Amino acid sequence: MIQLADDLDRDQPTRDEVIYERVFDAILEQRLAPGTRLSEDKLGQVFGVSRTIIRKVLQRLEHEGVVEIHRNRGASVANTTAEQARQVLVARQAIERAIVLSACEHIQVEDLQRLQLLIQAEQAAIQAQDRGRALRLSGELHLQLAEACGNEFLANFARMMVSRCSLIIAQYETHAHPLCSTDEHAAILKAIAEKDSELAVGLMHEHIQHIEAKLVLSEPSANQDLAAIFAED
Known part of the structure; x- marks a missing residue:
């Protein structure tokens, strides 16, 4: 059982929010593959909470499109067809374009400094061949760029797109591809x-195209040990 007491105090997120972030991070880091069954009982045991709390977390993730809940079958990490993957990437292009345009207008110096630190951390993870951490930091960079716009709706859309794209990468990208350099992120941030x-929008468009170019059909494993996955945190 994972103890959450150290993660919580009166000024910190609620228990279900902490668990939500843990599961969301596991998806971003691709430790939870598409199709992985998310048993309420098992997750309740892993985190030491009731099924009611786990159900609330899973329903929130379902709303964001990264978890599927089926009657009589329970919840699992969403599977994405090749056609759905293409549609998600088209949608992400549109969202990222809007984010970049808004960021060019509204971003603050402290936002740029925070994003630069994320790029440095991402590069360190790449050099250490820590694929999971590098992917998580890459996703976090896009999320924080969206948050820097000061538009909560763009930020919410970005969160959905980043998490869905993480699932798509987990499902369709082979690990034969080397981890990406942070040069593209750095160039976008500089613009x-x-x-x-105009330059920033063009660079972001190319960045998403490069992600799409690495995708191939594959059959991910859905038989994973939830206790082992979250024990790594």
């Missing part, structure tokens, strides 16, 4: 800092 919206 945003210089308020060059």
